Amino acid sequence: MKESSIAIRASGLKKSYLVPVRKTGFMAGLRQVFSQDKREIRAVDNVSFEVPRGQFVGYIGPNGAGKSTTVKMLTGILHPTSGSVTVNGISPQRERQMLSREIGVVFGQRTQLWWDLPTVDSFDILAAMYDVSPGDYRRFKEEFHDLLGIGEFLNTPVRRLSLGQRMRADLAAAMLHRPEVLFLDEPTIGLDVVGKGKIREFLKRINEREGVTILLTTHDLRDIEELCDRVLVINHGNLVYDGDLANLRDRAGLPTALSVKYAVMPPGIRAGQYLARNGQPSPTPRDGAWMVTRVDAPNRTVEVAFDRTRSTAPAVLMAMQELGEVRDVSLTEPLIDDIIKRLLDDQ
Amino acid sequence: MRAARRNSEIGPETRPGAARPGHRAGPRRVLAALKLYWILASASVRAAMQYKFDFVTSSIIQAVTGAIDYYFVAVILWKFKTIAGWDIYEVGLLFAVSKIGIGIYRVFSEELEQFERYMVTGDFDSVLVRPWPSLLVVLSRRVDLSRLSLALQGMGVAAVCVPQLLRSGKLTWGDIGFLALACACSAVLFFVVGLAAASAAFWITRIDELQVFTQNAPATATLHPLEIYPGWLRVVLLTALPFGVGNYVPVRYLLGKGGTWMNLVWPLIACAVGLTVSLKLWHAGEAAYQSTGS
Amino acid sequence: MAARAVRKYWVLGSKGFLQNLQYTASHLINSVASAIFGLVYIYLWKAVTPVEGFADYTVETVVQYVMFNQVILWFTHFAIRTHGRIRDSVRSGNVATELARPMGFFAYRIASDYGSQLYSLLFRGVPVGLLLSVFGHYLPKNPATWAWTLLSLALGAYIGIVSKYIVGVSAFWTTEIRTAWTVETSLVFGLGGASMPLEVLPPIAQRIAAFTPYPCMCYYPARIFLELSGPGLIWRSLFWAVALTVFAQALTALARRKLEVQGG
Incomplete structure (x- = not known):
């Protein structure tokens, strides 16, 4: 230059x-x-x-x-x-x-x-x-x-x-x-x-x-x-x-996390599963499915990770509503420190 | 032509800075620096006036603290008549030159006294992003008028002593000009030492304790005639911490207690040498600045 | 009950002592500076004292007087931070909780600050004494003198702390206490004999000084140490210790009422 x-x-x-x-x-x-x-x-x-x-x-x-x-x-x-x-x-x-x-x-x-x-x-x-x-x-x-x-x-x-x-x-x-x-x-x-x-x-x-x-x-x-x-x-x-x-x-993957609290804990959902757009859980990733990252049964809470550049929070929420009546919702943005940590773990 | 600006609303011709001449030393630059100093210093006084109560109490404290020093000397002379052959008016003259000197110094250099803070907080960073010498930026941050009370006290003592000394023929009217010069040199020498001590902060950060050595102790010592001290201490007070050159050396000659006309020149030489050395120290310190704060 | 109370004060005191240990280095530097001040005064007094001495002092005893005060002044006055701690607590509003403690506010402050003062004697005063001893030293031979000196010093430090406490409590009415402290320091120097024997003062000033607590912090302990006065001076210190305590307690009660009325 x-x-x-x-x-x-x-x-x-x-x-x-x-x-x-x-x-x-x-x-x-x-x-x-x-x-x-x-x-x-x-x-x-x-x-x-x-x-x-x-x-x-x-x-x-x-x-x-x-x-x-x-x-x-x-x-x-x-x-x-x-x-x-x-x-x-x-x-x-x-x-x-x-x-x-x-x-x-x-x-x-x-x-x-x-x-x-x-x-x-x-x-x-x-x-x-x-x-x-x-x-x-x-x-x-x-x-x-x-x-x-x-x-x-x-x-x-x-x-x-x-x-x-x-x-x-x-x-x-x-x-x-x-x-x-x-x-x-x-x-x-x-x-x-x-x-x-x-x-x-x-x-x-x-x-x-x-x-x-x-x-x-x-x-x-x-x-x-x-x-x-x-x-x-x-x-x-x-x-x-x-x-x-x-x-x-x-390289690092930047999931935003959507966490939903249900009125009644949806049965049969486990961390590591994938959630399709229609709300169907499956054990393997399919196109456009999001990963379930955390399941907290005592608190009736499920967390799903998604990429903001590919999906929107309302779309994810819609899929999650299929699982049961939603009481509360929270959205966690990834922290830069997490991304860097992933990037470094990767290397 | 430097920048190729995209969709620039503000043309390059309106941009000051880059193309502007005169950030090299020169008479115009010095004049500009003085103008800037005036603007910044008056801003600092305006800022201080937001806290009038602090200003008043600070003035009172200066006055009371100074009065203790004076009381101490006055009581001793009341009881014992002389210190090493100097009577109360003669010692008063030493006192006055020193207090006027330190008073003027502290009005303009209060930031040097507090310089440790710049290192501890890392505030010196914001000094270094300005397009002026860092010392100018630091000094212009505060002009502390409450310190005038120290100088006023010195003037008060001079107002009592000088007429007495004129009457007894120990001083002539012509000497008063030299006394004024001595006060100015005394102020500069306090600045020289204060600047050197502040520069030390670039390496050792904490200098509050050091300043007690370099300023408070020798300033107190030079309120008395140097004859009372052993040789080594006199040497220190005339060289490394040269406050004695500011008051004792010229006053001794003016009062006919010894020395030659060179006693009136030494303060000027000391100021020139001292300023050169401490400005060098400051610049070396600036380059070594670690910005460890924040 | 009494034993428990004593232990409580002991714990507070030793905390104050230990907290200070962290700053030892800078305090030692400080000691060198105060030794230099001492040096300046020693030469001054050597120069001004007539060969035959004055009052009941010889040139030697005046110098000893100045040195002794340089050693103890941190203990009985300069290192005391009670006033600042009270002001900070008033400013931050913590004072309300401190006043509500079961242990009296006064007792709490005094006990914890007494600990830091013992530290000052050991790590600020003693080094100054050692440094100055290069210029000649004097130690009393009579063990009773030591005992009376220590008692007089202990009372002097107590009076010093209580008077700073009074300065500090004034923060309930005015947040500015620097002026009050500066005035007190002037009195310690002017009437307490911190920098010279009181005999140097004009007679009228000497008479006034005798009616103030300030000589308890400098002049009385020095006179006892130099064996120029007998232990009778202890009574004066004792009187002032009691009087100031009563006054400080009364002031604390007033401050408490002010706080309750204004609700902090």
Whole structure:
């Protein structure tokens, strides 16, 4: 690929820490001071990838896998132990200040706004910090009111914003200087469904219509499903998967679970059987049948797994209603951690 | 032309940042930095004014704590008349220069005093994503006007001592300019040491205890004439923790207690050397930052 | 019954002690810092004390006085966190449950904080003493002096904790207790003799100091330790220990009523 079409390039990226070995037992604190025992922890072991301009990349992995460490190296916060990074052709380590004018960064767990001041003050300050002209700034406020509704809370101090409002404000703040690349660390964490929806809609739009390259870490599968062209999976500091979500699903299998509580326990149903569309259980898989994953007779509950890309929850529910009178229904989305676990078990 | 944007609503010409000149050092950049500092610092004062009660109590606490130091020195001099040949007005001058210095330092550098927090929480991350030097971003986070009460206390003591010393002929009017310079150097030297101690946090994270060594203890020690200390301690207070260079060295010469006109120059040299060293330390620390918080 | 009560307080006290063990390293660093403060004061007093001494002090005893106070000040004042714990508990609302415990709120707080104070004496005070002993040391030869000093210190720490308790309980009326603590610290230094023998003060200040509990935390134990005063000073400490306890209990009752009226 031509250099100018690459937004992010990481090659042989590695970050290790030396941490003192923690002492336990009598006078642990004291012995710790005089201890020379150090252990090397490889947060990121060997990570290489390229992200073309305009791509929307999901960067996922279990807690402690090295996601945040990678993002911090890409944004110039951390210096890699070895390997190299360029973002927009700029080295985050050598030209941190120059790069920061071309990227936006949002940490979902912490705000970068001025806590005690009205939200608009944060925008004013950032406009000054990034040399945004008054005209551009005015346009920003109009446009981002349309996109994220920031006009609703411009005069509210940041500390009084709801979590959803705060995240919208943080996202707008990260976009104020019109960065070409956006790094998002858990942008939907802790939000309700509506809040997540608004954020996703916004991200999709700036990616598709303005060509902003986005790299996002998340624990929410829906974020990936609705947004990402490409998924990178990291585990123990190494990339273990690079491809699209459909392929990841095929490899790991991503069952959504529908759990139904019956008025009377349907007889003769066992875990491991398959349920056809007409509600007929059978011991072998047939086309379009779903697997019964759990049967809890004392609680009169049956759980069936299905793939959301192939079936819908109402279709599954209809089949399950054939078995008896339904009292209660619950739907469990697969967790990213489960998928990764399956992916790793597979290898 | 960098980005080939799809369906761009906002043309590249409206994008600041990438193509903008002047993020290299230069007079325009310095001016822009000062302007930004002003905007950020006034925002921090506005934010602090949301908590007026805290501001008032903090000012009172500063005043009371400072008053203990003064009481201590005053009582000793009331009882024993001199400390190593320095009378109450002369010691008062040492006290005033030091307190004005530390007061000014703490108004502008309160964030350095609290710098441990940046390491513990990982808040330094958000400093590093800004297109300005990290030290500027950190310092501009807070200007703490309640610390002015320390400097005011020093000025109060000076207002009592200086007229007495002028009357007894130990000081001349011309010396007052040099005293002002000494106060400024004293503030810079507190900054030098404070910055070095804060930089240590990049490697050792916890620095609250260290700051007691590097600031509280030597600052208390230099409220008294250095003649009372053994050689090694005097050396420490004139080199590694050079608060004595800020007040004792120039005041000693101005009061005709020894030294040469170089005593007025040493503080400037110490400031220049000290600033160079601690800024280097800060930059080395920034590169070693581990971002272990969160 | 009494034995059970004593055991309860013992358990609380030793918990406070053990909790602190985790922080030993940073406290030792802290001790070095307070030793340096001590050093500064030692040289100051060596410089200002006339060769013939003053009042009943010689140059040596003044230096011993300053060193002794540097060792015990963590124990009788600086390391005490009672006020902060009460304020936090008032802020979080936990205080309601704590007040409802069968063991009195006052007794509970005092017992658990006394444990951490013993820790402070061992791991903050003693290291300071060892470090400073490089500059000359003095230990009383008479075992009775040791006994009276320890008793006087024990009362001093008790008075220190109870006075912090009173500062802490003020959080029921105003959540801001830093000012009250700062004022108290000033009084410990100004009238308690934490940094100098009270004889240095102007006579009027000395007279005022005698009517406050603050000398119990610094000046009285030091005088007994240096064998400059007899054990008679213990009575004053005992008086203040009782008086402050009564006052603190009364204040707790008021706080409890306030909580009941406002329902937390």
